[in-house]
Amino acid sequence: MTTQTTPAPPVPATQTSRERAGRLFQQHGALLVLAVLLVAGTVAFDSFTTPANLGNIATASSFLAIIAIGMTFVIISGGIDLSVGSLFVLGGVLAAYGSRYGAAVALALPLVVCGAFGLVQGLIIARTRMAPFIVTLAGLLAARGLMLSLTDEGATTYLVEDDLFARIGQGGVFDVGYPFFVMLLVLAVAAVFLQRTGFGQNVYAIGGNEDAAALMGVPVARTKVVVYLVSGLLAGLAGALNAARLSSGVTILGIGLELDVIAAVVIGGTLLTGGAGTLGGTIAGALLLGVIQNLINQVGGLTSSFQQVVSGAFLAVVVVTHRVLGRVREDT
Amino acid sequence: MSGSPVPGGPVLEADGALKVFPGVTALDRISFALGQGEVHALVGENGAGKSTLIKVLTGVYRLDAGEIRYRGERVEFASPLEAQRAGISTIYQEVNLVPQMSVARNLFLGREPRSRFGLIDFAGMRERASEILRGYGVRSDVRRPLGSLGLGAQQMVALARAVQADARVVIMDEPTSSLEPREVDKLFRTIAELKEQGRSVVYVSHRMEELYRLCDRVTVLRDGRVVHTGPLAELERLRLISLMLGRNLAEVAAEGLTKFGGRHHSHAAPVLRATGLSRRHVLDGVSLAVRPGEIVGLGGLLGSGRSETAKAIAGALPLDSGEVAVAEKPVPGGSVAAAIRAGINLLPEDRKAEGIIPTLSVRENIVLAALPRLSRAGIVSEGDVDRVVETFMRRLRIKAAGPGQRVAELSGGNQQKVLLARWMAMNPKVLLLDEPTRGIDVGAKAEVQTLIDELAKEGLAVLLISSDLEELVEGSDRVVVLRDGAVVGELSGAEVTEEKIMAAIAGENDD
Numbered sequence: 096m097t098t099q100t101t102p103a104p105p106v107p108a109t110q111t112s113r114e115r116a117g118r119l120f121q122q123h124g125a126l127l128v129l130a131v132l133l134v135a136g137t138v139a140f141d142s143f144t145t146p147a148n149l150g151n152i153a154t155a156s157s158f159l160a161i162i163a164i165g166m167t168f169v170i171i172s173g174g175i176d177l178s179v180g181s182l183f184v185l186g187g188v189l190a191a192y193g194s195r196y197g198a199a200v201a202l203a204l205p206l207v208v209c210g211a212f213g214l215v216q217g218l219i220i221a222r223t224r225m226a227p228f229i230v231t232l233a234g235l236l237a238a239r240g241l242m243l244s245l246t247d248e249g250a251t252t253y254l255v256e257d258d259l260f261a262r263i264g265q266g267g268v269f270d271v272g273y274p275f276f277v278m279l280l281v282l283a284v285a286a287v288f289l290q291r292t293g294f295g296q297n298v299y300a301i302g303g304n305e306d307a308a309a310l311m312g313v314p315v316a317r318t319k320v321v322v323y324l325v326s327g328l329l330a331g332l333a334g335a336l337n338a339a340r341l342s343s344g345v346t347i348l349g350i351g352l353e354l355d356v357i358a359a360v361v362i363g364g365t366l367l368t369g370g371a372g373t374l375g376g377t378i379a380g381a382l383l384l385g386v387i388q389n390l391i392n393q394v395g396g397l398t399s400s401f402q403q404v405v406s407g408a409f410l411a412v413v414v415v416t417h418r419v420l421g422r423v424r425e426d427t
Numbered sequence: 428m429s430g431s432p433v434p435g436g437p438v439l440e441a442d443g444a445l446k447v448f449p450g451v452t453a454l455d456r457i458s459f460a461l462g463q464g465e466v467h468a469l470v471g472e473n474g475a476g477k478s479t480l481i482k483v484l485t486g487v488y489r490l491d492a493g494e495i496r497y498r499g500e501r502v503e504f505a506s507p508l509e510a511q512r513a514g515i516s517t518i519y520q521e522v523n524l525v526p527q528m529s530v531a532r533n534l535f536l537g538r539e540p541r542s543r544f545g546l547i548d549f550a551g552m553r554e555r556a557s558e559i560l561r562g563y564g565v566r567s568d569v570r571r572p573l574g575s576l577g578l579g580a581q582q583m584v585a586l587a588r589a590v591q592a593d594a595r596v597v598i599m600d601e602p603t604s605s606l607e608p609r610e611v612d613k614l615f616r617t618i619a620e621l622k623e624q625g626r627s628v629v630y631v632s633h634r635m636e637e638l639y640r641l642c643d644r645v646t647v648l649r650d651g652r653v654v655h656t657g658p659l660a661e662l663e664r665l666r667l668i669s670l671m672l673g674r675n676l677a678e679v680a681a682e683g684l685t686k687f688g689g690r691h692h693s694h695a696a697p698v699l700r701a702t703g704l705s706r707r708h709v710l711d712g713v714s715l716a717v718r719p720g721e722i723v724g725l726g727g728l729l730g731s732g733r734s735e736t737a738k739a740i741a742g743a744l745p746l747d748s749g750e751v752a753v754a755e756k757p758v759p760g761g762s763v764a765a766a767i768r769a770g771i772n773l774l775p776e777d778r779k780a781e782g783i784i785p786t787l788s789v790r791e792n793i794v795l796a797a798l799p800r801l802s803r804a805g806i807v808s809e810g811d812v813d814r815v816v817e818t819f820m821r822r823l824r825i826k827a828a829g830p831g832q833r834v835a836e837l838s839g840g841n842q843q844k845v846l847l848a849r850w851m852a853m854n855p856k857v858l859l860l861d862e863p864t865r866g867i868d869v870g871a872k873a874e875v876q877t878l879i880d881e882l883a884k885e886g887l888a889v890l891l892i893s894s895d896l897e898e899l900v901e902g903s904d905r906v907v908v909l910r911d912g913a914v915v916g917e918l919s920g921a922e923v924t925e926e927k928i929m930a931a932i933a934g935e936n937d938d
Contacts (some may be wrong), residue, residue: 287546291546291547293537293547296537297537299527299532303526303527308536309506310517311524312506312511314508370525370526370528
């Protein structure tokens, strides 16, 4: 039996302060916690606020952040992309493999293959209306299989043989690596597309109410295809950068990374139900995970696995907070 | 079908339109013509084909046969977007906008104003949105999420959105169902302006006053066919209603076509008493009483508040005010569990969505609600369950291979009996039946009707909702007629005739 939603009481002309506080926390909560942790880290550990350490956090977080930017599009559109972890690894292997033919190939090969993965997933999701969860789970398995077959079940590790390409991953300005600047560039382009173009509006509309969006004339299928294509491309890009940084296509790092990516996006205030979220929040979420990891390393005595416990607990807090704030907003 | 000339020449036409869904012909080669600058009423009961026609005209569905002509040319819109670009916009009954997005973004989605470099000009968009919406009496901050506005205001945003596009044709599907009177006035003014500008409106509504006030011509659909089209002013209200309900006034004669037995008069004190049930936009002070052994029919058109009344009594619809009492004991409102405990059971209208659980067996479906009564300390007594299931399968003559058969494999009529059995197993005092025989074949229909009759004879109080006037008249001892969420008439004894019910629906007694 369905109950109808109660008609809203007469609406005040402007947002209530409660409402605004709720929205602010949802959008900037991750940033707030990030700032608190940075201050706490500075107070607690002398070695935390050194340029080298901060640069390290920024660089190390950029790979996750780049993938999370793509995932933000996907989740805002109401979908999910589980294949990005596998595509990240596959992209790394392909980049290392391709580096023997020069930097251009090392960069292009993972983009083309991972982009194709994303494109096919997007087409299947958009055309057959199958659940993104299942389609990208299939993509996860397929990409992992392809990666394993390229590396003889992981036995072969390709080394990066092009110095120019390796420098993209290893070089930097002062203590901040180039991957961080690549991430900023991707962020800038993505933010313009999400916030200032019709495509971005369509992504929000589809995630908010897909049927309504279709009836309002939004090209639903095309938008979804692009969203998954972007997600695949960015996972490939992050994989390539990671290979450049490590000088090899490592076959084990990044298994299960999709879950960290989703966590970063959700911590950043994007609703898993779709229709709402910001890229700024996602970046804050990714940096937050990086800072938590770094702080736990600073503590010493705790294994880095403990980072996942903390991240998981934090994610739970965020999700519950969303739910509570959502209810507050419905009540007002 | 009367072929009246189309005023101003047709702007949008359907010719021989055929649309078939699995198992049902939604549109049976119908023809429809919308004139330039006219307001055209599209009416019909549930399942008549109105929504399908609208969706075919606006590119949501493709025709199986026949053609759509727009401004004299054959068109095949592949999507709502194409139809909108061509100048046909639609306001759907359920507000079909994106609640999380801001008011301004909803208003401009798909045609956002652009600044240099082709980027969206948000400042300009907000400014224009505020300006446009002020004209519709919406003064909220346009940066607010649409979902935080009242339903009426949301509907006005949908209206503004549909009209601001350079639409030649605006299709409105029950636009007033969630509007306040002030907003309705604004809507009517907007429609008048559209008409003056030579634009055309298709207006779907069940509210007779609105139809006669606004519309030039009317097309009546029934069972996927056009049963009448012509100027509205020449058509009497009663005639219009009889066309919608498919009852020929001359033919109305109680011939005992249904399987209901005679009337069972009852003078016992009412077991169910509902007083002043009210909910904004939905119910307006509905009161009724049902005695044990009595079948009370609820009459009225679609959207008149019949199902809502039943749901309110069953605790499934939150109320602003009003009280339900069983045997003079008030039932706490807004709780289905409390209503069930009090002995009120609802057989919902949409048995697929709200009733049966198709993947479970007949046995499980029957005892689902009664499990608490069939268990001790949380442990279900299998023996008791078997006995209950066996009893009701025999008593309601449920045709299934056995208690273990999945309900999905049964016919519609037997599914309905399984649902009836579920509620009978609860030993109810009051049974609310919402369209109990819709969508089941003739034979099963007769059986279900016989059953309802038997149940009433055994002392159950039954509230019967049916769009089938014949069923309503022959099944009910009394009929309460609703219009726009309020009781507009109550008929009993010899007064219970199709004519009287239709007259009450048409409002011929009160104005």
